[in-house]
Amino acid sequence: MSAKNFLEEIIEADLKSGKYQRIVTRFPPEPNGYLHIGHAKSIHLNFGLADKYGGITNLRFDDTNPTTEETEYVESIKRDIRWLGYEWENEFYASDYFEKLYEFAERLIRKGLAYVDHSSSEEIAAMKGTPTTPGMESPYRNRTVEENLELFRKMRAGVFPEGACVLRAKIDMASPNMHMRDPVMYRIKYESHHRTGNTWCIYPMYDFAHGQCDSLEGITHSICTMEFEVHRPLYEWFIEKLEIFPSRQYEFARLNLSYTVLSKRKLLQLVQEGHVSGWDDPRMPTLAGLRRRGYTPEAIREFCERIGVARRDNLVDVGLLEFCIREDLNRRALRRMVVLSPLKLILTNYPEGQVEWLPVENNPEDPAAGTREIPFSRELFIEQEDFMEEPPKGFLRLAPGRTVRLKSAYVIRCDDVVKDDRGNIIAIKASYFPETRSGSDSTVKVKSTLHWVSAAHAVPVRVMLYDRLFKVENPAASEEPLGSLINPNSLLVVERAMAEPDLRTASLGVHYQFLRKGYFVLDPSSTPDLPVFNRTVTLKDHWAAKTSEH
């Protein structure tokens, strides 16, 4: 049993004291963008906590601003949550409560706790003061209840133009908390709403909507990120004055991931400035991007579990995310052989025209995955980087005179190097040892095993090699323009990699491990003539790590 985080302790205390019989949480996205891994943390918390303690979770779209919100996002958000593996109890919209919220507003007006302010937004901002200096009261602050009621009704009726006035809570213009300085509750917008159409021309602000929606749904634990902490006194003020169900807000520190950015604004910027191909570019930390990259929901959930939750700032090593996906894919990925950068290997003592179909296991971690047969012949491709004419110390692969094993086939020895006029290596001549065929009890020892593919049977495929999008660890904290921080090698396209025949019929959603090269999935842009594979993540590679150090 894992250690409890602070939210679990709060919930357990509330359950134990009998304050609640069951907990109710909610995930409240604004439908104005795509979900990313930071949202996954929140989703995992809200749904996971309810799950663990036998409660329920609502999905509630926070759609109080018709200017930026669209139905398209509603659909993508629902798809992403389901993909992660969660199902909500109820699907609600803040807009479902517009009428109720309007009543709440009138209730506050009647209590003398809200007023219509005809100051301009500039004037309101000016009178708000600063964090270190108190604000000033609006000249409209002391209108009578009757006057306010009438004006507010006129606002709703469409009597006033946009920006003419707002409804404000009457709290304290001298509060050290800026959010308590008579916050705006309603503003006028002649804008069509994705669900309510044109029935409203006034829309509630976040602060006047979120807490009341929580309350109306009986949310017991309203979990949000730290930046809303300063809103909590206001959240509680509305609930107290309205005398409605006291939902409680608890804050946690949002996720920061190294070598990436997770703010909606910056993600949008990456898309708009063309640094990525779109919201679902496999380098994006969006759920759509991760999915296309080959990340599994299980790995993402495991990641969310491992990072834990606290209230302090954090920068999680993206290496942990990579660990999680490797751990998951190692168990399930089908092994295949693909040579990314082909170097011809000619077996001079192998009969011309002969083809052997050799059995190969599909997944050594999972015997149930069975075996397949792959063709072996006189001319093969091996990886260019698996041969060095003058190998440095520590290089275990092929070199003149050396022997290595070809995976699931034979041990071979490099006899000769074929070069063109300019001295480039264009082929390797080698001999094979028939008695070392895989499965025989040959006792020949070699230092390494290479992946390979039969030249005559090879299927050309395109391979997209993705790396981290940014070259600096914490791009969000950098002063430099985002564009200048992009890793120039975040995408390397291999136009003609050589794959074993089976991959001609690869299917979407199946995870493959290209032996010694990493985990891959088919990209939707594939065509029958040209399969395209995205690299999800490389294999852990001590040799590569060691050689790239200097």
Add this chain to the structure above:
RNA sequence: UGACCUGUGGUGUAACUGGCAACACGUCUGACUCUGGAUCAGAAGAGUCCUGGUUCGAGCCCAGGCAGGUCAACCA
């Protein structure tokens, strides 16, 4: 110059609510291996932001500092 939040190995979280700091990732060894993967075994690495105080005893309590974050949208 204000208010609020936060400060534990490189990173992320723990520490039975006062009993000389644990787990994971990463790193480094070694074993094994027909993937330099996986697996297995082991190691190094913090004395808990600082200074005082209370206490037999403090990462946990108190005081004062310091550092980081958040807050001045008719955004959420």
